[in-house]
Amino acid sequence: MTTSARITKLTPDSLDDDQRAVYDAVAGGRRAQGPQLFRLVDDEGGLEGPFNAFLLQPRLGLALQAVGSAVRYETSLSDRAREIAILVVSVHRDCAFEWYAHEAVGRHVGLTDGDLEALREHRYDAFGAVQETVVARSTHLLLEAGDLDDEAYGEAVEVLGVQQVFELLTLVGYYDTLALQLRVFRVPPPSV
Known part of the structure; x- marks a missing residue:
């Protein structure tokens, strides 16, 4: 077994049946389909990033994975x-782990060096598509204030629609949860 700074990284041969279900859902699920833009497992087969922590409580981990x-x-x-x-x-x-993984995915879906730099510098008006600017600004406000004021909410609904606002709220909450877990457990990006 290898360890990250605070929790043991579990290897496939050490998992019980419930943990194995989580492992299989991550390592063999949709994330594993198509191009592998970031590592899901290490050289010993242990789950990378936030996914190893999902094994600590398999029912919760399986729900988070879903x-x-x-x-x-x-x-x-x-x-x-x-x-x-x-x-x-x-x-x-x-x-760092979220940036490592999603910089690769972002590049795959067309984000450029300039786009990535704009995100690092909070220059959200640098995006040409209004939807992308509103998504970036809304996400930033949600993280800063924990809310969208009436003006920001109105803009988000006008540009994205209520369904996509719900999707964005859920996405931000999920990835904020992962960032918290990664920070507390001191999980670094893999050295590739």
Whole structure:
């Protein structure tokens, strides 16, 4: 077994049946389909990033895994808008693992070096698409204030619609939760 700074990284041969169900959902689920833009497992087969912690309480971990999969693959936000929101969370929470993983995904969906730099510098008006600017600004406000005031909410509903506002709120909450777990457990990005 290898360890991160605060929790033991579990290897596949050490898992009980409930933990194995979580492991299989992450390592063999939608995240594992298509191009591998970031590592899901290390060289010994242990789950990378937030996913190892999901094994600590498998029922909760399985539910978190399902929410994360739904946020990434079952929403109507564009791929770029989704990755912009995730990267805003990673910058705001100074979460190196989220940046590592979603910079790669962001590049895959068309974010440029300039886009990534704009996110690091909170220059959300740098995005040409109004939807992307509103997603970035709304995400930033949610993290700063924990709310959208009437003006920001009105703009978000006008540009995104109520359904996508709900999707964005859920996405921000999920990735903020992961950032908290990654920070407290001191989980670094893998050395690739």
